[in-house]
Amino acid sequence: MKTELLQKDILKKATRREWLEESGVRMGFHEIHKGDLTLRLAGVWGFCYGVLYAIEAVDRALNDFKDRKIYVLGDLIHNPHVNEQLQKRGARFINLEEIETVEPDAVVVVPAFGTRRDIFKKIRERRLLQIDTTCPEVRTVEEEVTRFQEEGFTAVIHGKFEHQESIATSSFAERYLIIRNKDEAGWICEFIRGRKSPADFKTRFSRAASNGFDPEVDLKRVGMANQTTMLMNESLEIFDMFRQAILARDGHTENFRAMKTICSATQDRQDAVARLSKDGGIDLLIDVGGHASSNTRNLAITAHQNGGMPVYHIESAAAFSRSAMTFLPIDSSTVDTRYGWLPEGPVSVGLTAGASTPHSELELVIQKLLGFYAVSSPSLVG
Numbered sequence: 001m002k003t004e005l006l007q008k009d010i011l012k013k014a015t016r017r018e019w020l021e022e023s024g025v026r027m028g029f030h031e032i033h034k035g036d037l038t039l040r041l042a043g044v045w046g047f048c049y050g051v052l053y054a055i056e057a058v059d060r061a062l063n064d065f066k067d068r069k070i071y072v073l074g075d076l077i078h079n080p081h082v083n084e085q086l087q088k089r090g091a092r093f094i095n096l097e098e099i100e101t102v103e104p105d106a107v108v109v110v111p112a113f114g115t116r117r118d119i120f121k122k123i124r125e126r127r128l129l130q131i132d133t134t135c136p137e138v139r140t141v142e143e144e145v146t147r148f149q150e151e152g153f154t155a156v157i158h159g160k161f162e163h164q165e166s167i168a169t170s171s172f173a174e175r176y177l178i179i180r181n182k183d184e185a186g187w188i189c190e191f192i193r194g195r196k197s198p199a200d201f202k203t204r205f206s207r208a209a210s211n212g213f214d215p216e217v218d219l220k221r222v223g224m225a226n227q228t229t230m231l232m233n234e235s236l237e238i239f240d241m242f243r244q245a246i247l248a249r250d251g252h253t254e255n256f257r258a259m260k261t262i263c264s265a266t267q268d269r270q271d272a273v274a275r276l277s278k279d280g281g282i283d284l285l286i287d288v289g290g291h292a293s294s295n296t297r298n299l300a301i302t303a304h305q306n307g308g309m310p311v312y313h314i315e316s317a318a319a320f321s322r323s324a325m326t327f328l329p330i331d332s333s334t335v336d337t338r339y340g341w342l343p344e345g346p347v348s349v350g351l352t353a354g355a356s357t358p359h360s361e362l363e364l365v366i367q368k369l370l371g372f373y374a375v376s377s378p379s380l381v382g
C-alpha cells in the first residue's frame with residue numbers, strides 16, 4: 001500500500017508541475033526509474049481541453065437535470081472507458097438518426113467532434129435543450145469548409161469519411177470529398193491530371209464524396225482542410241500533391257486553397273512523442289488511448305516513424321502482462337498479441353497517451369509496469 005501511494009505521488013510529481021489546471025495539458029519531460037526499468041513520459045500527453053470540456057459538460061448535465069434524460073449524439077469522445085462511466089451514470093448514447101425520437105424535454109449533448117448540420121437544424125426545430133460541446137478547433141474546420149463553399153471551392157478534407165468529426169464537418173459543404181491518405185490523394189491527383197476515369201472515381205470514392213459528386217466539375221476548384229487529428233506531415237504532403245496536380249492541369253494555382261486545421265493539442269502531442277522517440281533512447285513505446293481514437297493512433301505512427309522501435313497502442317493497463325501484450329498494430333485494424341514484449345534486463349519504455357485518455361489510465365499503466373520490477377523505491381528525475 002505504501003509503495004502504491006509512493007508511486008501515485010511520483011506520477012503526480014511527474015505531471016503536477018506542468019499540469020495546467022484549466023486546459024488539462026501536461027508539459028515537461030520526465031523519467032521514472034525502478035530497478036532495470038526506466039519510464040520516459042512524452043512532454044505532452046493525455047486529455048486536451050476540448051475533451052475535458054465535453055466530459056465536464058455531461059457531468060454537469062447529469063447533476064443539473066436529474067429529472068430529464070440526457071442524450072449524447074454518437075460517442076462523446078473516443079475512449080470507451082470514459083463513455084462507459086458516463087453511461088453508468090445515466091447518459092444515453094444514441095445514433096444521429098435517433099434525434100427524431102427523443103422526448104421533447106430531453107437534453108441533447110453534441111460531442112466534441114461536433115455533429116451534422118441537419119442534426120443541429122433538427123434540434124432547433126424540435127426545440128430540444130442542447131448542450132453543444134463542439135471543440136473550437138473543430139469549429140475552425142466547419143468555418144473553413146463553409147467558406148470554401150461560399151467562394152465556389154469544393155471542400156477536400158484529409159480525414160476518415162467514417163469518423164464522427166469528418167461526418168460533421170463535411171456536412172457544412174454541399175460538395176465535399178474526404179481523402180484518407182497519400183495513396184487516395186495520389187489517385188485523385190492522377191484524375192486531376194486526366195489519367196483516371198470518372199467511373200473509376202465512383203467505384204473508389206462513392207462513400208467519401210457528397211451525393212451527386214461529379215469529379216470532372218467538382219475538382220476544378222479545390223479548398224483543402226484536415227480532420228483535426230490527422231498526421232501533420234502527411235497532411236502537408238497531401239496539400240502539396242494537390243497543389244502540384246492543379247498547377248500541372250491549369251498552369252497556375254488560383255483554383256487551389258489549403259488551410260491547415262490540425263488542432264494544436266494534436267500537434268503538441270505529436271511533436272512531443274516525436275522528440276521522445278528521436279532523442280529519448282527508448283527501447284519501446286506504449287501509447288494509451290481508445291483504438292478508435294484517431295489522434296492516439298497517429299501518436300503511435302509518429303513514434304514509430306521517428307524512433308523505429310516497437311510501439312504498442314493499448315486502451316488500458318488490462319492489455320498487458322509481464323509476458324504478453326495485446327495491442328493495435330500501426331498498420332492494422334485488428335488487435336494482435338506479442339509474447340516476450342518486455343525484454344529482460346535494463347529497459348527504457350516511452351509513454352504517451354491520446355487527447356481522449358484520462359490521466360488515471362496512464363497512471364494505471366505506470367503502476368502496473370513498476371509492479372513488474374523488484375526495487376520498491378523508485379526515484380524521479382526531471
Ligand code: SF4
Nearest residue numbers: 048050135137228263
Ligand atoms: S483533439 Fe483537438 S479537436 Fe479534438 S477535442 Fe481535443 S483539442 Fe479539440
